[in-house]
Amino acid sequence: MIEYGHSTHVGLRREHNEDTYYADGELGLWLVADGMGGHEHGEVASALARDTLVREVGKGVELVQAIQLADEEIIRHSTRRSESLPMGTTIAALRIPNGAGDFEVAWVGDSRVYVWSDGTLKQLSQDHSYVQELVDQGAITSEQARSHPHRNVVTQALGVTDPQALRVESVRGVLRPGMQLLLCSDGLTEEVKDAAIAAIVARQDLSAQECVDHLVIAALDGGGSDNVTVILVRAR
Numbered sequence: 459m460i461e462y463g464h465s466t467h468v469g470l471r472r473e474h475n476e477d478t479y480y481a482d483g484e485l486g487l488w489l490v491a492d493g494m495g496g497h498e499h500g501e502v503a504s505a506l507a508r509d510t511l512v513r514e515v516g517k518g519v520e521l522v523q524a525i526q527l528a529d530e531e532i533i534r535h536s537t538r539r540s541e542s543l544p545m546g547t548t549i550a551a552l553r554i555p556n557g558a559g560d561f562e563v564a565w566v567g568d569s570r571v572y573v574w575s576d577g578t579l580k581q582l583s584q585d586h587s588y589v590q591e592l593v594d595q596g597a598i599t600s601e602q603a604r605s606h607p608h609r610n611v612v613t614q615a616l617g618v619t620d621p622q623a624l625r626v627e628s629v630r631g632v633l634r635p636g637m638q639l640l641l642c643s644d645g646l647t648e649e650v651k652d653a654a655i656a657a658i659v660a661r662q663d664l665s666a667q668e669c670v671d672h673l674v675i676a677a678l679d680g681g682g683s684d685n686v687t688v689i690l691v692r693a694r
């Protein structure tokens with residue numbers, strides 16, 4: 459049995475919410491898309507990504523391929539409108555085909571997927587970002603990355619990265635009772651450390667929706683500098 463909660467908030471410093479999400483237990487698809495700040499029509503790009511994934515996954519297309527098709531769709535849309543700047547979005551998506559058993563997550567950009575299992579929160583996705591590359595090279599620590607001036611620079615994004623260069627990464631796993639999968643935009647992780655996220659997700663006295671609400675409040679209490687979107691999927 460799957461229980462899930464979901465929410466999005468514009469944050470405290472932005473006028474528009476460029477995040478988009480989708481949560482559908484019947485289709486077995488959950489996703490978060492963060493329209494890129496600094497690019498025009500980020501909200502259009504994230505909505506196009508969402509709509510393409512829902513359509514293609516509904517037709518039986520594999521998750522990674524659906525994300526690749528979303529990249530092409532956004533680029534086509536941008537080209538048709540002759541935008542002066544490309545429209546871009548990150549994507550983090552979860553697929554549980556039959557409501558239980560196997561799952562797959564796939565992502566592009568710095569929206570994240572975490573798994574809660576055996577009392578531990580672990581990041582499944584790896585950010586496609588400039589600071590993550592610096593961490594991988596040993597140039598800075600993960601803690602230094604949190605306050606780096608270029609921490610919001612992504613190296614891959616739908617609608618911006620050429621389809622030939624797009625690197626859609628994915629991880630598969632087995633969904634066991636008690637496991638939880640968290641999808642979020644960087645509006646959460648920018649303001650709330652992983653340990654604080656884990657402390658909320660660990661609370662069995664809260665429903666999945668209540669956990670999500672607490673996470674959004676934590677992001678706002680932390681400063682609310684960006685749009686924040688959170689989805690939590692629990693296996694009962």
